[in-house]
Amino acid sequence: xxxNCDIYENDTYVTIPTTATIYxxxxxxxxxxxxxxxxxxxxxxxxTTHKWDSGKVTKAATCKATGVKTYTCTVCKATKTETIxxxxxxxxxxxxxxxxxxxxxxxxxxxxxxxxxxSSTIYKIKSVSLSTTAxxxxxxxxxxxxxxxxxxxxxxxxxxxxxxxxxxxxxxVGRYAVKVxxxxxYSGSKTLYFNIIPKNVSGIKKLTARSKGFTVSxxxxxxxxxxxxxxxxxxxxxxxxxxxxxxxxxxxxxxVTGRMAxxxxxxxxxxxxxxxxxxxxxNIYSPWSAKKSVVTKK
Numbered sequence: 001x002x003x004n005c006d007i008y009e010n011d012t013y014v015t016i017p018t019t020a021t022i023y024x025x026x027x028x029x030x031x032x033x034x035x036x037x038x039x040x041x042x043x044x045x046x047x048t049t050h051k052w053d054s055g056k057v058t059k060a061a062t063c064k065a066t067g068v069k070t071y072t073c074t075v076c077k078a079t080k081t082e083t084i085x086x087x088x089x090x091x092x093x094x095x096x097x098x099x100x101x102x103x104x105x106x107x108x109x110x111x112x113x114x115x116x117x118x119s120s121t122i123y124k125i126k127s128v129s130l131s132t133t134a135x136x137x138x139x140x141x142x143x144x145x146x147x148x149x150x151x152x153x154x155x156x157x158x159x160x161x162x163x164x165x166x167x168x169x170x171x172x173v174g175r176y177a178v179k180v181x182x183x184x185x186y187s188g189s190k191t192l193y194f195n196i197i198p199k200n201v202s203g204i205k206k207l208t209a210r211s212k213g214f215t216v217s218x219x220x221x222x223x224x225x226x227x228x229x230x231x232x233x234x235x236x237x238x239x240x241x242x243x244x245x246x247x248x249x250x251x252x253x254x255x256v257t258g259r260m261a262x263x264x265x266x267x268x269x270x271x272x273x274x275x276x277x278x279x280x281x282x283n284i285y286s287p288w289s290a291k292k293s294v295v296t297k298k
Contacts, residue, residue, distance in 0.1 A: 063089045097187040098122040122185045123150040132196045137224045142170045173224040173273040200270045200286035207294045213257035214294045225249040225271045232267045261298045
């Protein structure tokens with residue numbers, strides 16, 4: 001018979017003749033069998049053929065170090081080990097989004113050990129602008145374009161880096177919001193505004209001198225207009241100018257009196273419309289007309 005654990009620790013011994021010598025461990029099943037059936041018992045110092053279990057991982061492998069798997073003999077409890085190879089890095093991209101005030105980053109690193117493979121900067125958003133902030137009323141919906149650039153001058157892409165939402169309407173004279181919401185590698189939002197401004201009058205139709213004053217006349221502009229402003233000054237650059245606000249768009253003339261006699265006055269006119277914005281009245285003005293001058297009478 002072979003001296004091994006397979007026979008003496010786990011087999012059924014009833015088939016072994018009493019003349020056989022049984023090898024095993026002290027206080028083992030083999031010894032008890034020998035004593036019971038009169039076999040000669042010879043103790044073993046160790047198994048001559050181990051019967052290993054399926055093994056257990058006693059140190060897990062990582063992408064930085066090898067691991068260890070330990071096997072145990074089911075008979076004598078002896079152990080042996082084998083090396084478990086290192087795992088491959090599991091790289092993943094981690095994004096810190098850029099904002100209007102801070103740069104972001106893309107870091108490619110191992111999700112298990114944190115080893116960094118590569119990194120790049122997402123530059124912060126430097127400018128968000130509209131293609132126009134003021135456009136004349138013409139009865140059509142206005143939709144200004146949006147341009148977004150980062151701190152390196154790169155133009156960001158609509159739909160990929162940001163979306164745009166416009167206030168409803170955008171046809172009548174008024175102030176309208178445009179919200180730019182950043183996405184992808186960027187976060188945050190910015191709201192811009194643009195005005196649809198009223199048409200101005202075609203200009204000063206007539207400027208007539210009067211005693212210590214003058215009369216201004218114009219062709220009225222009634223569409224999307226609340227009224228007019230007339231501005232006059234003795235300086236051609238309108239330094240220290242006086243402004244008269246008229247609240248009816250149907251007006252077509254204004255008499256100005258109480259001024260200095262025999263003095264040259266420069267005059268210009270513009271329209272305005274009062275609209276509601278964020279719950280408050282807000283005046284939107286057209287540009288000033290071309291200036292005209294007149295010398296008052298004595």
